[in-house]
Amino acid sequence: MNYDTFVDQVAQRTRTSPEQAVVLTRAALQTLAERLTGGEMLDLAAQLPKPLQVVVKPAPGDESAERFGAAEFVARVAQRAGVPEPAARDAARAVFTTLREAISGGEFDDVVTQLPRDYREMVEPAMAPGATLRRG
Template structure:
């Protein structure tokens, strides 16, 4: 999936303009990169378009992941994007669903296994049948 398509998918899912979808996507991916191990960030980055790889800031030197729950994840996304918790939660769901479409199923599964159970509310919509948008 190319960068413009990724952003367009997030914009459609969040019902926001593309510029806002870029902010929400970046905030979510930056926070996700903090939550994943360095190796997993590298694995994820190589499957994404270049502008999103830069956002993840993959580094082979960063192996440890910050351990924080779903509420803290949403709070960090909200702070980065300058939005309230409900908007941030919806954005996280939209980005996870778009990630599922953009990367291999095995890589998405690897990513999800690094997240604790309290993330399910945000990740399960990405796993649900029919979560993907139909291509035009």
């Protein structure tokens, strides 16, 4: 999936402008990158469009993942994107669903296995039947 398609999918799912979808996408991916190990971030980055790779690539030697739950994930996305938490939660769901379409199923599963159970509300819509239909 190319960058424009990724952003357009997030914009459609969040019912926002493409410009706002870029902000939401970057905020969600940057927060996700903090939650993943360095090796997983590199694997994920390798499958993303170039403009999004820089958002998730770890600093050299940074292998550790921060441990925080879904509420903190949403709070960080909200702060980064400058939106209320309900909008950040919707954006996270939209980004996870789009991510599921953009990367291989095995890589998406690897990402999800690093997240605790309280992330289910955000991740499960991405795994729902029909969520992986590719467009364009």
